[in-house]
Amino acid sequence: MATRPMYEVIRGDLLDQITAGALPPEARLPSEKELAERYRVSRMTVRQALDALVRERLVVRRRGAGSFVAPQRARSRRLNRLVPFGDEVSEDVVTTEIRRLVQVPPAAVARVLELGETAETVRLVRLRTVGGTPAAVQESWVPVAAAPGLARTELIEGSLYRTLAERCGIAVSWAEQEITACAATKELAGLLGVPQRAPLVEAHRTAHEGSGRPVEHASSWTRPEFPFVVRLDA
Amino acid sequence: MATRPMYEVIRGDLLDQITAGALPPEARLPSEKELAERYRVSRMTVRQALDALVRERLVVRRRGAGSFVAPQRARSRRLNRLVPFGDEVSEDVVTTEIRRLVQVPPAAVARVLELGETAETVRLVRLRTVGGTPAAVQESWVPVAAAPGLARTELIEGSLYRTLAERCGIAVSWAEQEITACAATKELAGLLGVPQRAPLVEAHRTAHEGSGRPVEHASSWTRPEFPFVVRLDA
DNA sequence: GAGTGGTCTAGACCACATG
DNA sequence: ATGTGGTCTAGACCACTCA
Numbered sequence: 001m002a003t004r005p006m007y008e009v010i011r012g013d014l015l016d017q018i019t020a021g022a023l024p025p026e027a028r029l030p031s032e033k034e035l036a037e038r039y040r041v042s043r044m045t046v047r048q049a050l051d052a053l054v055r056e057r058l059v060v061r062r063r064g065a066g067s068f069v070a071p072q073r074a075r076s077r078r079l080n081r082l083v084p085f086g087d088e089v090s091e092d093v094v095t096t097e098i099r100r101l102v103q104v105p106p107a108a109v110a111r112v113l114e115l116g117e118t119a120e121t122v123r124l125v126r127l128r129t130v131g132g133t134p135a136a137v138q139e140s141w142v143p144v145a146a147a148p149g150l151a152r153t154e155l156i157e158g159s160l161y162r163t164l165a166e167r168c169g170i171a172v173s174w175a176e177q178e179i180t181a182c183a184a185t186k187e188l189a190g191l192l193g194v195p196q197r198a199p200l201v202e203a204h205r206t207a208h209e210g211s212g213r214p215v216e217h218a219s220s221w222t223r224p225e226f227p228f229v230v231r232l233d234a
Numbered sequence: 235m236a237t238r239p240m241y242e243v244i245r246g247d248l249l250d251q252i253t254a255g256a257l258p259p260e261a262r263l264p265s266e267k268e269l270a271e272r273y274r275v276s277r278m279t280v281r282q283a284l285d286a287l288v289r290e291r292l293v294v295r296r297r298g299a300g301s302f303v304a305p306q307r308a309r310s311r312r313l314n315r316l317v318p319f320g321d322e323v324s325e326d327v328v329t330t331e332i333r334r335l336v337q338v339p340p341a342a343v344a345r346v347l348e349l350g351e352t353a354e355t356v357r358l359v360r361l362r363t364v365g366g367t368p369a370a371v372q373e374s375w376v377p378v379a380a381a382p383g384l385a386r387t388e389l390i391e392g393s394l395y396r397t398l399a400e401r402c403g404i405a406v407s408w409a410e411q412e413i414t415a416c417a418a419t420k421e422l423a424g425l426l427g428v429p430q431r432a433p434l435v436e437a438h439r440t441a442h443e444g445s446g447r448p449v450e451h452a453s454s455w456t457r458p459e460f461p462f463v464v465r466l467d468a
Numbered sequence: 469g470a471g472t473g474g475t476c477t478a479g480a481c482c483a484c485a486t487g
Numbered sequence: 488a489t490g491t492g493g494t495c496t497a498g499a500c501c502a503c504t505c506a
Contacts (some may be wrong), residue, residue, distance in 0.1 A: 003475090005474080005475060005476090006475080006476080007475080007476090031490075031491060031492085032491080032492065033427045033490085033492095041476080042477045042478060042479085043477095043478090043479095044278070044475095044476070044477075045475080047492090048475085048476090048494090050492095057247070061491095061492060061493090062482070062484095062485080062491085062492080063484055063485075063491070063493065064484035064485030064486075064490080064491050064492065065484085065490095065491065065492080065494045066484075066485095066490090066491060066492080067491090067492080072406075072444045073442070073446050073448075074442070076410050076447045079410070080464065080465065080466055080467065081466060081467055081468070082313055082466045082467060082468045116475085118488085120239075123380075123486060151407070167425045171468070172468055173467070173468050174308070174312050174465065174466060174467045174468060175465070175466045176313070176463065176464070176465055176466075177463070177464045177466055178346070178458075178461040178462070178463050179413050179435070179463075179464065180435055180458040180459075180461035180462070180472065181415035181416075181433040181434055181458045181463045182415075182433050182458060183432070183433045186311075187471055195338060198417070198432070199415040199416050199417045199433040199434070200415055200433070201413070201415045202412055202415075204270075205466075208307070208308070211325075211472070211475080212304075212305045212307050212308045214307075221251055223415060224414040224415045224436075226414075227412040227413055227414035228412070228413040229409055229410065229411070229412050229413075230314065230410070230412075230413065230464050230466070231314065231408065231409070231411075231438075232314055232315060232316045232408060232409045232410075232411060233314065233315055233316065233407070233408050234315070234316045234405070234406055234407050238495080239493080239494060240495075241494080241495090265471075265472060265473085266472080266473065267471085267472085267473095275495080275496085276495060276497060277496095277497085277498090278494095278495070278496075278497090279494080279495060279496080280474095281473090281474090282494085282495090284473095295472095295473060295474090295505080296472085296473080296503095296505075297472070297473045297474065297502070297503050298471080298472050298473065298502075298504035298505075299471095299472065299473080299504050299505075300471090300472060300473080300504090300505035301472090301473080307492045319505085327494090343500085
């Protein structure tokens with residue numbers, strides 16, 4: 001019996017009640033004391049559960065008053081998260097077309113991946129389509145040394161990160177992304193179905209595993225109808 | 235004596251040692267037990283201090299091994315934070331030119347600010363200049379009702395948020411931002427010194443106070459040499 | 469095996485919000 | 488005045504890492 005910690009259990013129960021609507025936005029949660037009694041657990045353990053929900057912005061605490069489900073607008077979707085492309089963009093059907101080859105990357109890419117100038121990478125170029133219209137081109141480089149086998153595996157549902165996780169044992173944990181704008185080159189214009197020199201959203205991302213080792217560098221070009229959404233905190 | 239909580243004191247001490255370099259990246263911190271003894275405090279209190287540093291990504295824990303200062307590359311600047319424009323862009327000299335007037339905003343802006351169709355706002359248009367070259371145009375709307383006095387106050391160092399905080403008692407706590415691309419209109423091209431139809435980074439932001447009430451809606455157009463940088467987590 | 473962080477207890481006193 | 492969350496104690500057992 002792989003027994004989860006009690007604070008995880010409590011957090012899960014409260015999360016279920018919040019997402020199911022049994023605890024609607026602004027509703028008061030049971031007090032810490034009451035939860036402690038209900039779960040036959042000490043108050044510190046209840047606080048661990050609530051701490052997690054507060055960090056996830058689902059709950060706010062008010063000293064002297066109680067803990068409350070966060071107002072809807074404070075929740076703001078799954079922002080600043082690394083999510084598969086499909087989840088990023090609505091509910092429409094997402095398809096992916098792939099080109100893949102093994103090659104030595106440009107020097108700038110080798111540098112951010114902390115590779116020597118001659119190390120090989122798997123280069124993936126994907127065309128993402130949403131509801132039938134082309135939305136984005138993504139070009140990724142993954143060091144061959146980091147993910148042996150990637151060159152010979154099919155991508156799981158077009159998702160590089162799922163493939164790295166389930167086929168190569170590499171868990172991407174965080175990434176830094178630069179977002180800017182550019183004019184469509186002739187090639188991008190053709191792929192994305194926009195006029196040459198049309199404005200595109202250009203992004204450059206470096207993804208890392210938990211240890212901090214870089215495992216992917218990617219560039220993407222997206223039609224402006226598909227903006228990036230970011231949450232900022234003070 | 236406004237006595238800070240002990241876990242804040244401990245966190246502060248460790249933070250100082252990390253930023254001063256006394257505890258360099260990858261260095262092992264004293265064990266929780268040792269810190270507890272040193273500060274004459276229980277281990278749970280030490281853990282509160284370490285929890286905070288872990289959330290700030292300055293420290294990583296390894297069960298059975300110890301707690302360590304996070305590797306440099308995992309820290310990644312002050313990302314996903316609401317910072318004054320000057321802090322966003324390097325060390326260059328930033329100047330600001332301001333136009334300000336009171337007017338009823340477009341319907342789309344009124345809606346996100348949760349205002350009636352006839353409510354007035356302070357509209358600020360700022361031209362941001364970095365090292366002498368124009369970098370961005372920012373257009374902000376702030377409800378007059380939320381910030382009475384804003385219409386008659388000078389901005390503190392060109393910063394709307396500092397002014398709201400120090401002159402109007404409004405603490406902006408978080409914002410949601412949409413980033414996309416557009417082609418420079420004739421007017422933007424003139425202000426930013428780029429050709430007409432040149433690609434620009436376009437962003438739309440709604441900022442909220444802690445209570446969740448929206449206090450600003452802003453749009454900005456930035457030359458692509460000044461990208462947005464975002465950190466994403468799994 | 470010794471030391472580390474992960475989880476948990478059963479209390480306590482305090483500052484604060486609300487009726 | 489009552490009840491809430493904020494802070495803190497002085498222990499405990501466990502799972503894990505490392506020498």
